[in-house]
Amino acid sequence: MKELLNLTGYEYKKIFQKKSTWIALAVVLLWVLFSGVSGMIGDYYIDEEKADSHYHMIKQEIEALEHLEVKELNQEFFQKGQEDLAEFSKNQEELRYNWENTENKAEYWKKYYKAYAPYCNLDTLLIMMGNHNIDIEGVDGTNFYEYRSRMMENIFQGEKLSEEEIAFHEKENEKINTPYAYGNMLGFDNYFQMQTPNFIFLAFAVAIILAPMFAGERTSHMDALVLSSRYGKNKLIWAKLLTGISFAVFAALGFSIICLLEMQTVYGLSGWNLPIQVTAAGFYLNLPVNLLEFLGITAGCCLSATCMTAMIVMFCSAKMKTAFGVIIVCFVFIFAPIFLVNMVGEFRFLYMLVCSLPTAMYYPRSVAAHQLLSVGNHYFYFFQWVPVVYLFLTAGLAVWSYRSFKNHQIQ
Numbered sequence: 001m002k003e004l005l006n007l008t009g010y011e012y013k014k015i016f017q018k019k020s021t022w023i024a025l026a027v028v029l030l031w032v033l034f035s036g037v038s039g040m041i042g043d044y045y046i047d048e049e050k051a052d053s054h055y056h057m058i059k060q061e062i063e064a065l066e067h068l069e070v071k072e073l074n075q076e077f078f079q080k081g082q083e084d085l086a087e088f089s090k091n092q093e094e095l096r097y098n099w100e101n102t103e104n105k106a107e108y109w110k111k112y113y114k115a116y117a118p119y120c121n122l123d124t125l126l127i128m129m130g131n132h133n134i135d136i137e138g139v140d141g142t143n144f145y146e147y148r149s150r151m152m153e154n155i156f157q158g159e160k161l162s163e164e165e166i167a168f169h170e171k172e173n174e175k176i177n178t179p180y181a182y183g184n185m186l187g188f189d190n191y192f193q194m195q196t197p198n199f200i201f202l203a204f205a206v207a208i209i210l211a212p213m214f215a216g217e218r219t220s221h222m223d224a225l226v227l228s229s230r231y232g233k234n235k236l237i238w239a240k241l242l243t244g245i246s247f248a249v250f251a252a253l254g255f256s257i258i259c260l261l262e263m264q265t266v267y268g269l270s271g272w273n274l275p276i277q278v279t280a281a282g283f284y285l286n287l288p289v290n291l292l293e294f295l296g297i298t299a300g301c302c303l304s305a306t307c308m309t310a311m312i313v314m315f316c317s318a319k320m321k322t323a324f325g326v327i328i329v330c331f332v333f334i335f336a337p338i339f340l341v342n343m344v345g346e347f348r349f350l351y352m353l354v355c356s357l358p359t360a361m362y363y364p365r366s367v368a369a370h371q372l373l374s375v376g377n378h379y380f381y382f383f384q385w386v387p388v389v390y391l392f393l394t395a396g397l398a399v400w401s402y403r404s405f406k407n408h409q410i411q
Contacts, residue, residue: 007239008246015209015247024205025251031201032255035194036262044109051109057117058186062267064117065184073122073278074179075141081122084115121185125283132158145178148277155284156370160348165372168379175288176275185279187267188291191259192281192298192364199302199362200334202255203309207330210244210313211323214405237402241314245394248310252303281364287381294364297383301367304387305358309334311394311401312358318401334359341366356386 015021040055070077129147130136132154139147152173156166263269272292276282282294289297312333316326337359344350352371360366360382367383374380 004235004239004242007236008242011213011240011243012247015243018209018212021209024208028198028202028205028255029258032194032198032259033262035197036190036259037266039190040266046109051106052113056110057113058267060114061117061120062184062186064114065121065182065186066268066270068118068183071182072179073141073144073182077179077182078141078144081119084118121189121278121280124280125278128280128283141179149173152284152286159370161370164374165370165379168372169286169370172288173286176277176286180275180278181273182278183271183274184268185271185274185291187263187269188271188274188295189279189281190267191263191295192279194259195298195302195364196362198255198259199252199306200338200359202251203306203334203358203362204331206248206251206306206310207313207334208327210247210310211317211326211330213240213244213314214317214401215320215323215326237405241311241398241401244310244314245307248306249303252306256299256302284365285368287368294368298364298367301361301383301387304390305361308390308394309358311397315397315401315404318405333357355382356389358390361386 040058042054043050044052044054044057070080126136126139129139129151132151134147134151134154136147152169153166156169161169260269271278272295273290276285276287276289276291276294279291282291287294309330313326313330316329317323320326320329337354337357340354341351341360344354348371352373354360355366355369355371367386368381372379372381373385
């Protein structure tokens with residue numbers, strides 16, 4: 001074990017001696033940091049006139065959500081919204097008339113948005129509801145959950161779920177406490193929205209960094225020397241595999257923590273105990289968990305998907321002669337599912353296959369997709385069965401990679 005750890009440390013030293021490693025990690029870090037604050041950059045305009053800055057508007061919304069008088073999505077909350085906006089017309093034509101005929105337009109907008117800020121997220125949820133053939137004009141606190149149930153029925157029919165799957169999701173929905181608790185969900189909602197691009201970029205960075213793990217030895221014609229060394233045909237190969245997997249773990253955990261710290265600083269994470277249904281990321285799901293629990297689920301899936309990606313990179317590296325070829329193959333493997341998922345939506349088996357690929361596991365909605373794996377009378381979400389499959393695949397590919405590099409023909 002001591003020799004294995006020493007060899008692993010040596011492989012880490014080789015990784016971090018390469019400029020490509022630092023460049024790849026730096027690009028991902030800059031992306032994560034920028035995407036976390038990008039929503040606050042710029043100004044909001046009406047009729048080509050600046051009304052407010054995005055930064056000030058977001059801060060107003062955070063302040064409003066942190067100090068709500070009514071902290072549940074019930075009739076009282078909807079009524080409070082009508083009262084707060086009574087000074088301003090909800091009719092867009094009248095709002096525009098007031099805007100055009102006021103002298104201090106920016107001041108008028110700021111007063112309007114201060115009243116509107118607590119209900120901005122609710123409007124987003126209503127728009128999402130309207131996107132699935134629901135007339136939202138008459139939605140209020142007395143029928144909001146009834147209309148949402150109708151929306152979910154429309155979604156289930158559109159996805160052609162079986163009667164058993166629909167019954168399962170309806171039972172899941174019954175476990176969610178109503179009315180929904182409401183508060184500052186912005187930190188978690190933005191994290192879930194950023195999670196997908198952040199981890200896709202990280203996965204490609206991992207591919208660039210780990211591609212030379214085995215293929216680099218062949219390119220530099222060091223494979224013969226490596227395999228003829230004392231540990232070359234056993235512990236050194238396992239050390240390379242351990243290095244790749246552990247690097248993926250540390251990278252996924254590290255960037256997740258950085259992103260969460262950024263979300264805490266910018267938006268706050270005080271709404272950890274809110275149901276996921278109050279966010280754009282979870283509104284279409286019937287999963288009965290809160291935001292913190294869903295964060296744990298998605299983070300675990302991202303971690304396992306990144307490790308699976310790392311293992312596939314090393315498998316290709318053990319099979320191929322150049323690191324560049326490995327990078328090309330992994331580029332297709334990482335980015336192709338983004339387009340394939342929309343192409344195979346009508347074919348259930350292909351859809352579930354694509355959604356079980358590592359890239360799909362970076363999407364919060366994919367990890368809890370409505371299509372379920374059935375085993376007997378039991379049903380499982382993607383986040384319940386895919387990581388288990390990854391575990392066995394990783395073990396199998398590790399053994400295969402070990403044998404491939406150990407027994408490859410030296411030229």
